[in-house]
Amino acid sequence: MASVAEPIFLDAGEAALVVEFGRAIEPAIHDRVLALDAALSQRALPGVVELVPTIRSLMIHYDPLVIDRAALIDAVRGVSAETVETRPARRWTIPCCYDPTFGEDIAHIAEQLDMTPEHVVALHSGATYRAYMYGFLPGFCYLGGLPQELTVSRRLTIRPPHPTGTIMIGAGMGLITTFAMPTGWWLVGRTPERMFSLDRAQTFLAAVGDEIKFAPIDLATFHALDQRAAAGEVVATMTKLP
Amino acid sequence: MSAALTIIAAGPGVTLQDAGRHGYLRYGVTAAGPMDRLAMATANLAVGAPEGATAIEVSLGGIELTADGVTLPIAVAGGHFDISLDGQRLPSAARLALTPGARLRIRAGADGAWCYVAVGGRIDVAPMLGSNATHTRSALGGIDGRGLAAGDVLPVRDFNACESGVVTLTTPWLARNGEPIRVILGPQDDYFSRAQIETFGREPWKISHRSDRMAYFLDGPPIVPANGLNVVSDGIVMGAIQVLGDGRPAVLMADRQVTGGYPKIATVIGPDLGRLAQLRPGSPVRFAVTTIDDAVAVRRAQRAMLQARIETTPLVRAPNAELLLGSNLISGVSGGD
Numbered sequence: 001m002a003s004v005a006e007p008i009f010l011d012a013g014e015a016a017l018v019v020e021f022g023r024a025i026e027p028a029i030h031d032r033v034l035a036l037d038a039a040l041s042q043r044a045l046p047g048v049v050e051l052v053p054t055i056r057s058l059m060i061h062y063d064p065l066v067i068d069r070a071a072l073i074d075a076v077r078g079v080s081a082e083t084v085e086t087r088p089a090r091r092w093t094i095p096c097c098y099d100p101t102f103g104e105d106i107a108h109i110a111e112q113l114d115m116t117p118e119h120v121v122a123l124h125s126g127a128t129y130r131a132y133m134y135g136f137l138p139g140f141c142y143l144g145g146l147p148q149e150l151t152v153s154r155r156l157t158i159r160p161p162h163p164t165g166t167i168m169i170g171a172g173m174g175l176i177t178t179f180a181m182p183t184g185w186w187l188v189g190r191t192p193e194r195m196f197s198l199d200r201a202q203t204f205l206a207a208v209g210d211e212i213k214f215a216p217i218d219l220a221t222f223h224a225l226d227q228r229a230a231a232g233e234v235v236a237t238m239t240k241l242p
Numbered sequence: 243m244s245a246a247l248t249i250i251a252a253g254p255g256v257t258l259q260d261a262g263r264h265g266y267l268r269y270g271v272t273a274a275g276p277m278d279r280l281a282m283a284t285a286n287l288a289v290g291a292p293e294g295a296t297a298i299e300v301s302l303g304g305i306e307l308t309a310d311g312v313t314l315p316i317a318v319a320g321g322h323f324d325i326s327l328d329g330q331r332l333p334s335a336a337r338l339a340l341t342p343g344a345r346l347r348i349r350a351g352a353d354g355a356w357c358y359v360a361v362g363g364r365i366d367v368a369p370m371l372g373s374n375a376t377h378t379r380s381a382l383g384g385i386d387g388r389g390l391a392a393g394d395v396l397p398v399r400d401f402n403a404c405e406s407g408v409v410t411l412t413t414p415w416l417a418r419n420g421e422p423i424r425v426i427l428g429p430q431d432d433y434f435s436r437a438q439i440e441t442f443g444r445e446p447w448k449i450s451h452r453s454d455r456m457a458y459f460l461d462g463p464p465i466v467p468a469n470g471l472n473v474v475s476d477g478i479v480m481g482a483i484q485v486l487g488d489g490r491p492a493v494l495m496a497d498r499q500v501t502g503g504y505p506k507i508a509t510v511i512g513p514d515l516g517r518l519a520q521l522r523p524g525s526p527v528r529f530a531v532t533t534i535d536d537a538v539a540v541r542r543a544q545r546a547m548l549q550a551r552i553e554t555t556p557l558v559r560a561p562n563a564e565l566l567l568g569s570n571l572i573s574g575v576s577g578g579d
Contacts, residue, residue, distance in 0.1 A: 010428050010429035010430075011426055011427075011428050011429060011509070011534060012428070012429050012477065012478075012479045012482060012506070012509050013426050013479055013481055013482075013509035013510070013511060013512060013537070014426060014511055014512060014534045014537035014538050014541065015479070015512055015541075016477070016479045016509075018429045018476060018477060020429075020476070023473075023474060024474065025474055049264070050264060050265060050267055050268075051268065052267045052268055052477040052500065052501070053268060054475060054476045054477055054501050055474050055475055055476070056474050056476065057476045057477070059267075059476065059477030059479075061267075061479070064534075064537075064538045064541065065538070065541060065542055065545065068538070069534055133475060133501055134268060134269045134270030134500070134501070135270050135475060135499060135500055135501030135502065136270060136499050136501075137270055137379065137380050137499070138266070138269060138270045138271045138380050138382070139269065139270060140270050141270075142475070179379075179380065196269070196270075198370060198371070203269075203371065204269045207268075208268055
């Protein structure tokens with residue numbers, strides 16, 4: 001890790017520092033974000049208020065009356081130089097119903113990409129994703145690892161709110177949603193799982209850095225699992241990776 | 243004896259706020275919290291509550307409320323709102339004793355966009371993710387994640403004894419002026435040309451009517467990022483000025499989303515956020531670039547002001563129209579300290 005390029009330090013005002021490892025969506029860049037996030041979380045420096053891992057950078061919210069910018073950068077350089085091994089520790093297998101009821105854009109995507117709808121589903125459910133970042137609203141989970149073949153440009157117009165739990169693709173990424181929202185992305189399916197719920201002990205399921213897979217389910221299974229999820233059960237499965 | 247604040251009427255955008263919901267940004271949860279942190283802290287400190295205690299944030303929509311059960315110490319601070327108690331006008335920063343049935347009415351006044359009602363006690367609603375800060379878009383905080391409405395009852399626990407009468411709060415730090423809002427360039431100022439950055443710093447902008455707790459849009463000449471719009475999403479702080487595809491800047495405020503992919507030309511310094519928040523739609527605003535060192539110095543000075551005791555003046559007859567109005571109400575009632 002000592003041989004890789006030094007991160008860039010950007011200021012988001014006087015109380016947040018952006019440690020940027022690159023400007024692309026790449027697993028190797030995200031690995032470094034995760035490594036710094038883990039190292040700083042462990043170190044718990046006084047004045048470091050909150051860490052926000054994103055696709056390519058770590059945002060460090062800090063209290064400049066407790067730790068100044070220079071001291072913070074020194075601390076970041078210190079931990080960056082240490083070798084921190086990161087790889088996904090957990091895999092979440094998330095049930096996803098690709099039935100046209102929910103995957104309403106699969107036919108359009110298939111036509112755009114000159115493939116069958118079945119192939120779109122096979123590609124989407126065959127891929128291994130990584131939770132790259134949360135954003136937009138609680139539990140909205142942005143996924144890296146979308147197969148290149150599924151790259152489509154965004155909608156030209158915003159679609160009215162999609163249902164909660166809609167699985168979407170767009171901007172070369174995957175997305176799991178937790179609220180009904182207007183969107184410029186494409187709807188490929190829906191999960192009965194709640195990635196965010198105040199009604200169970202585990203408010204959020206996947207952490208940034210976790211591996212994500214989708215397991216295709218039919219409509220009947222969706223409705224059965226949806227009822228169980230509504231009652232507070234976690235219907236996705238989590239496996240610890242070796 | 244149980245105590246409560248009862249909401250008689252509330253306009254849109256009146257919410258409960260506290261210091262904010264912290265620790266969940268990594269899961270996409272916005273901190274929310276007050277639009278004008280300094281004003282909320284002032285109101286809370288004036289009634290002996292911690293500066294980040296749960297308080298009512300009043301929008302231009304206004305509010306009318308009363309106390310139930312017992313007389314409660316209340317402080318009001320923020321923009322220049324029209325405050326009245328049972329029809330008698332009070333100064334816009336004041337501490338008062340709200341007796342059961344008495345009506346405290348707050349309406350948009352001469353200027354300012356937000357005003358805070360703090361209580362000397364603890365507003366006892368069920369926290370969500372450790373906070374009462376309301377974020378309506380994600381239905382978190384306050385009462386069921388929504389704004390306050392007529393009929394809402396806010397139980398108050400551990401309330402303080404109440405001094406009778408009304409006192410004016412001396413809060414020079416809330417007397418906001420028209421000085422430019424200070425910003426630090428970045429984190430994506432390199433997406434803009436030098437000329438565009440100069441335009442941003444020189445133009446008199448106007449707060450758009452499309453502004454709310456999530457963002458203050460700025461009306462002015464478009465500054466379409468010279469180096470493209472495709473920023474891979476990264477973190478967003480309150481005060482980040484992102485420039486949308488049409489070249490329109492928007493300052494992201496308390497209810498912002500936590501990550502985003504538009505280039506951010508500059509960031510409003512923390513101590514100036516409240517002053518910006520108090521500007522109403524249609525108001526002119528200018529920005530001035532400053533340094534991290536200066537911003538930290540202003541932050542330190544602001545902290546010191548809050549740590550000093552807030553001076554109060556009993557509201558008595560005085561050759562001042564506003565105070566005279568108030569004294570009609572409380573004549574014969576002794577002031578606080």
